[in-house]
Amino acid sequence: MANDNLTAILYGINDIRLEQTPIEEPDQDEVLIQMACVGICGSDVHYLVNGRIGDFVVRKPMIIGHESSGVVVKLGKNVKNLKVGDRVAIEPGVSCRTCKFCKEGRYNLCKDMIFCATPPVHGNLRRFYKHAADFCFKLPDNVTLAEGALLEPLSVGVHACKRANIGISSKVLILGAGPIGLLSLLVAKAMGASRVVITDLSQSRLDLAKKLGADATLLVKKEDAESHILKRIIELVGEEPDKTIDACGAQSMIRLAILATRSGGVAVLVGMGAPEVQIPLMNALVREVDIRGVFRYANDYADALNLLATEKIDVKPLITHNYKLEDTVQAFETSKSGQADVVKVMIHCN
Ligand code: NAD
Ligand code: ZN
Known part of the structure; x- marks a missing residue:
């Protein structure tokens, strides 16, 4: 392994630069990872275009990227769950x-969460990156590294469907494709939703939804x-x-999430839009529609991986564009272009 650790750093609005950074030594409970795939998420684009998401502001240069996978190249001395060479x-x-939140299993609510590419924490769009070994999931041979990177947004979907209590015969409405x-x-289909x-x-996103199994x-x-x-x-x-x-965050869709759901049903809010929106709260109240928030995921990675490993779902059609790490600026241009054919842009780091 050479000393090449090309790294994508967000310096400010519309300013991503590729620079060398030192390769870090893994601590005793960490592994060093040769990065493979990093997907671009809407939040990455948001930081690039606006320099902030709500109270999270990019005040100093930040390494971008958090939907990721790689190959273990070095183990901290206490690591037992992984081996060198594991994908x-x-x-x-x-x-x-x-x-309390971590112990309850709702660690996504932990106040001391250290989350890649949420300022001021650095992300992992680079050649080498070290990470806590217990937050790495070994991929079986039939799951690719690109799919491994997609486990991140897939886990959001798993968490949302669990929060909705989707099961056999559920009739599900999803706002935003x-x-x-x-x-x-x-995930809803895999959990048994009947429609x-x-x-x-x-329309192009809806066409893809149809290919992926949407009933309408x-x-x-x-x-x-x-x-x-x-x-x-x-x-x-x-x-x-x-x-x-x-899964869109527009006020008009949040309103519909409440209005459309049957009495006694569940409206799960994943989309992040304006901090305050006008919603028909009384309508939800008198019809006992439960409104539930979703923040990322907790204990969902293993379930998301299981869906891929057992081939219950195929996420590959979402990857519409691929770039090399060297072409990160172009990759972000594509991601933020709003072109009809762009869904998930994947960057390959090595
Ligand atoms: P995206 O922007 O790619 O998808 C949103 C979709 O909603 C787009 O296809 C867009 O055409 C559609 N849309 C926008 N306005 C609409 C409207 N008025 N009516 C109908 N459709 C509309 O984003 P994404 O990556 O799929 O993420 C979806 C949302 O989830 C975003 O708001 C994102 O910030 C949020 N998110 C939340 C969490 C969480 O933990 N709660 C995690 C990841 C993403
Ligand atoms: Zn905690």
Whole structure:
């Protein structure tokens, strides 16, 4: 292994530079990883374009990237769960492991979470990166490193579907057919949903949803009346959906998530939009529609990996573009272009 550790660093708005950084030594409970694949997430693009997401502000140069996989090249002295040469998916958030939330198994809520590429924490779009061994998941031979990187958004989908309590015969509505909505669709089907209807503003994304197994799709326009979309959703689902997942974050869709869900059903909110939105809260209250938030994932990586290893779902069609680490700037240009054919852009680090 040479000393080449080419690294993608976000310096500020629309300013990503490729520079060499030192290869770090793994601590006793860590492994050094030769990075393989890093997917570009909407949040990475958001930091690039706006320099912040809410209160998380890029104040000093930050290494970008968090949807990732690689090959273990060095072990810290206490590491027993991995070997050199293991191909792993990297769960990018390392929690404290001792607080109330961590002990309850809801470690995504840990206040001391260290999460890749959430400022000020560095991400892992580089040739070599060290990570806590217990947050690395060995990939079986039939799961590729690119799929390993997709475990990150897939775990969001798994967490959302678990929070929705999707099961046999669930009728599910998904709002938004970006990577998160599409992956939630795959998981909902794998969990037994009998019918999944998905909406988006983009016909090409809906076409992909159809290929991935959506039972029906609904193209919406921003100017469509709420009552019109609601009527179409109920026609396409066949009745009011039991579970709705908002994977878009627009106020109009969050409102629909509540209004469309049947009385006693669950509306899960994954999409992140404006910090405050106007919603029909009384409607949810009198119909006992549970509104549940989703923040990333907790104990979902293994389940997401299991779905891939047992070939219950195929996430590969989501990867529409591939770039080398050297071409990171171009990769981000593609990701933020909004071109109809772009879904998931994957960067290959070695
Ligand atoms: P994305 O932007 O690729 O997908 C969003 C989709 O929603 C797009 O296809 C877009 O066309 C569609 N859309 C936008 N406005 C719409 C509208 N008014 N009506 C219908 N469709 C509309 O993003 P993604 O990567 O799939 O992520 C989806 C959302 O989930 C984002 O808001 C993201 O920030 C959020 N997210 C949340 C978590 C979490 O932990 N809660 C994790 C990952 C992503
Ligand atoms: Zn904790």
